[in-house]
Amino acid sequence: MIYSIFLIGLFLAVVSSFLIDHFELFGLRQAWSFLMKTEKRSAEFATPSLYRFVRHPMMLGMILVLWSTPLMNAGHLILSAGMTVYIIIGTFFEEKDLVRIFGEKYLQYKRRVPMLWPSLNIKQKIKSE
Numbered sequence: 001m002i003y004s005i006f007l008i009g010l011f012l013a014v015v016s017s018f019l020i021d022h023f024e025l026f027g028l029r030q031a032w033s034f035l036m037k038t039e040k041r042s043a044e045f046a047t048p049s050l051y052r053f054v055r056h057p058m059m060l061g062m063i064l065v066l067w068s069t070p071l072m073n074a075g076h077l078i079l080s081a082g083m084t085v086y087i088i089i090g091t092f093f094e095e096k097d098l099v100r101i102f103g104e105k106y107l108q109y110k111r112r113v114p115m116l117w118p119s120l121n122i123k124q125k126i127k128s129e
Contacts, residue, residue: 002070009064012050016057019048045102047109053118055095055109059087060116091115 023029033040050057066080095115098106 002068005064005068009061009066009068012057012061013065014061016050016061019050020046043101045105045109047113052113055113055115056091059091062087063116088116 017025021029023032030040054060063084066083069076069080072080095106095110099110
């Protein structure tokens with residue numbers, strides 16, 4: 001069971017990075033644009049699949065990976081707790097930037113979609129879209 005949670009977390013982290021442009025996330029698109037001397041394209045706000053249920057599915061995946069271990073020793077507990085706090089603080093700073101970039105669109109999204117844990121009314125969300 002615990003390995004299933006680990007695999008789900010890993011799947012969430014990897015898939016969600018590709019949903020939001022994996023290459024831009026890791027700076028590859030920016031480096032390519034610099035090398036080719038092309039204009040940087042402006043970011044568009046989008047909420048593909050997983051992002052309709054939780055605002056940060058990649059971070060949720062990382063938290064699941066960190067905490068899904070069959071044998072939790074003191075070192076892993078400290079790592080998991082520290083990284084979870086780091087992820088939560090980081091997402092607050094990221095959201096400030098996203099509000100600055102996307103404005104009212106992101107604020108509406110923020111009011112509608114939970115930050116790290118999907119809400120229980122998923123069926124209602126699917127019907128409304």
